Amino acid sequence: MVDITLTNVSVGQGLALADGLMLTQHFHAALLLYRKILPEARGDQRRAILNRIVLASQPTPRTAAAFATLQQLERSTRDVFLGDGIATWLKTTPFLDDDRFMALADKHAKLIPIAGLHWNLATVLWAVKRAERLDGDLMELGVFRGHTTLFVAEYLGFAEWPRKWFLYDTFEGVPDDQLDEGWGERNERAYKDTFSYDEVAERFRPFPNIVLTKGRVPEILDEVCPERIAFLHMDLNNSQAEIAALDRLYDRIVPGGVIVFDDYGWAAARTQYEAERAWFAKRGLEILLLPTGQGLFVKPER
Numbered sequence: 241m242v243d244i245t246l247t248n249v250s251v252g253q254g255l256a257l258a259d260g261l262m263l264t265q266h267f268h269a270a271l272l273l274y275r276k277i278l279p280e281a282r283g284d285q286r287r288a289i290l291n292r293i294v295l296a297s298q299p300t301p302r303t304a305a306a307f308a309t310l311q312q313l314e315r316s317t318r319d320v321f322l323g324d325g326i327a328t329w330l331k332t333t334p335f336l337d338d339d340r341f342m343a344l345a346d347k348h349a350k351l352i353p354i355a356g357l358h359w360n361l362a363t364v365l366w367a368v369k370r371a372e373r374l375d376g377d378l379m380e381l382g383v384f385r386g387h388t389t390l391f392v393a394e395y396l397g398f399a400e401w402p403r404k405w406f407l408y409d410t411f412e413g414v415p416d417d418q419l420d421e422g423w424g425e426r427n428e429r430a431y432k433d434t435f436s437y438d439e440v441a442e443r444f445r446p447f448p449n450i451v452l453t454k455g456r457v458p459e460i461l462d463e464v465c466p467e468r469i470a471f472l473h474m475d476l477n478n479s480q481a482e483i484a485a486l487d488r489l490y491d492r493i494v495p496g497g498v499i500v501f502d503d504y505g506w507a508a509a510r511t512q513y514e515a516e517r518a519w520f521a522k523r524g525l526e527i528l529l530l531p532t533g534q535g536l537f538v539k540p541e542r
């Protein structure tokens with residue numbers, strides 16, 4: 241390894257150098273350079289750098305293609321944002337102007353193998369802020385390494401809230417008897433032996449009001465479960481457990497309480513979409529499918 245110091249480099253020159261590194265798939269080196277020039281950048285250059293940090297901070301097999309798409313969009317239009325599974329342009333993206341949001345998203349990007357979940361994080365942030373004014377606790381079914389909850393809890397200073405946030409996971413992936421079609425290989429690759437209870441507990445140590453529970457949904461809900469729920473983040477990647485959780489939890493959700501279904505609109509989770517849509521349709525209700533892939537549901541007053 242060599243350390244290189246560059247002096248008197250303009251933001252434009254730094255951007256060009258780092259883009260070259262992106263094109264040759266040296267994403268980490270590009271990331272260091274983007275972070276270095278960001279504080280001096282303004283306007284369109286700043287947006288361009290933030291977009292590149294989003295891609296470079298969590299390289300995936302899709303990063304090179306995403307970067308090429310980003311560059312093409314930037315040449316032909318304005319106000320671009322590009323993450324995994326979503327590209328927007330000519331749209332307001334308030335998070336790109338929010339330095340704290342961007343810094344925290346960057347800090348925790350490594351916790352999930354998907355790049356640029358900023359719109360998704362913004363949805364959950366909205367729902368959790370709403371929950372602050374309701375009488376009830378918060379829940380996340382399927383915490384994995386803690387990406388979403390950690391981001392939101394840090395952003396909102398949740399440690400000071402007079403509420404609890406209950407988090408659940410098997411810490412062993414989707415149980416074999418709950419796998420939806422096509423999820424076997426994905427489950428092995430993403431969740432088996434890739435994370436642990438201890439690692440996640442350590443991550444949430446600064447939050448005494450976050451309760452981390454190891455166990456299988458739905459059975460574990462008979463042992464640990466808040467009486468009243470103001471926010472539920474449903475993210476188990478399997479329809480059987482999510483439907484069983486809805487059966488047990490729906491009556492505990494307070495009027496105005498929100499459920500965010502993380503997987504609802506992702507094509508690979510079509511079984512969840514069908515099952516959950518049907519569950520709500522039976523009750524004359526509907527989940528809003530967002531372009532982020534999330535499903536949003538606000539419990540009506542009656």
Ligand SMILES: C[S@@+](CC[C@H](N)C(=O)[O-])C[C@H]1O[C@@H](n2cnc3c(N)ncnc32)[C@H](O)[C@@H]1O
Nearest residue numbers: 382383384387388409410413414456457475481
């Ligand atoms: C997509 S990940 C969750 C991601 C997480 N919400 C985040 O923001 O990073 C899905 C998680 O659900 C867990 N899981 C799947 N089925 C489960 C079940 N029946 N009970 C408990 N956890 C389960 C898996 O172990 C995995 O960690």
